[in-house]
Amino acid sequence: MAWQTAEKKQEVSDPRVILEDFLPYRLNVLASLTSNALAQIYAERFGLSIPAWRVVVTLGQYEYRTARDIAAHGVMHKSTISRAVASLEQRGLIARRPNKDDRREALLELTPEGREIYEALAPEALAFEERFVSVLTEEEQRLLVSLIDRLSGHARQLAPEGEVEE
Amino acid sequence: MAWQTAEKKQEVSDPRVILEDFLPYRLNVLASLTSNALAQIYAERFGLSIPAWRVVVTLGQYEYRTARDIAAHGVMHKSTISRAVASLEQRGLIARRPNKDDRREALLELTPEGREIYEALAPEALAFEERFVSVLTEEEQRLLVSLIDRLSGHARQLAPEGEVEE
DNA sequence: AGTTATTGGTTGCATGTGCAACGATAGGGG
DNA sequence: CCCCTATCGTTGCACATGCAACCAATAACT
DSSP states (O other): OOSSOOOOSOOSOSSOOOGGGOHHHHHHHHHHHHHHHHHHHHHHHHOOOHHHHHHHHHHHHHSOEEHHHHHHHTTOOHHHHHHHHHHHHHTTSEEEEEOSSOTTOEEEEEOHHHHHHHHHHHHHHHHHHHHHHTTSOHHHHHHHHHHHHHHHHHHHHHOSSSOOOO | OOSSOOOOSOOSOSSOOOGGGOHHHHHHHHHHHHHHHHHHHHHHHHOOOHHHHHHHHHHHHHSOEEHHHHHHHTTOOHHHHHHHHHHHHHTTSEEEEEOSSOTTOEEEEEOHHHHHHHHHHHHHHHHHHHHHHTTSOHHHHHHHHHHHHHHHHHHHHHOSSSOOOO
């Protein structure tokens, strides 16, 4: 992975963190790379922020969902989602219908225009993913997803905050 | 992974993105989880931001490195690193020595105080990582790192911007 | 050498983000 | 039925971030 030679002998202090092997770091770098690349698609073309994109994709998949659910599932702050929702609503891409049973929360859904965008976007996102994971075999892809799943589940338990999702 | 049932039948539109299987999403969620958890260690205890933490760890491992290298390696914007470096220098945790051969760039290094912090932090970071990956077998851990490596390498090539690292 | 293009790094500005406080609603005891 | 607590969502505020413009130094070209 370059950046000169990554020698592993004891150069300086003792219990060292080797960035090339440090999983949180590697994970974040990879996440940034994919996130940035993917963002080019939905940002440049439809002016969506990351949170907005996530709202749209979620509603594209699930029809109805509350802001809280989306936030918890994606490990995002509720204020972040709140603002994304406000902006999407203003643009007429989503609508909220207050929940009769619990009037604190609102169910979100795509408007026809919102769904139009989603349907233009979804194939591109999938194509991007396809290109992105094409260096791995099918087998490896499945394996990767399963490893990520287990790590995420575990990490959610370790999380101190009550953001343990729905 | 909860959040109700993730049925895969055709509920709405056609080429759908299934969040639970969509790798960029999963990757980012996992990265957030680990990042947040790890940040608790170095933020609460030493007031380091994520970029600052990265600078410290890099210099802990490599002794000397330029701001540009650190930015490229971690896929961060150069202004982000610039500010982190300025802040760390002000706090007396790192020092810069201008490069005689190319006076545009400066080599960064930890001061003794900076190294002290690093040496307090490194074991904790490693312990965190240990806890974090403890759900996976050694074998799986190696595999995961290798998969991430290959994906990162590939993603860097796909990256449009010239941030192809050092 | 002289002009032009690149590159490392900094900074002003506009925007995004987390946090804490808040309003409104809901749930649980007494 | 009332009070106390918890929860969904919004908002003001401080701070972080990306971008573009910029400076200084270097490289490239003629």
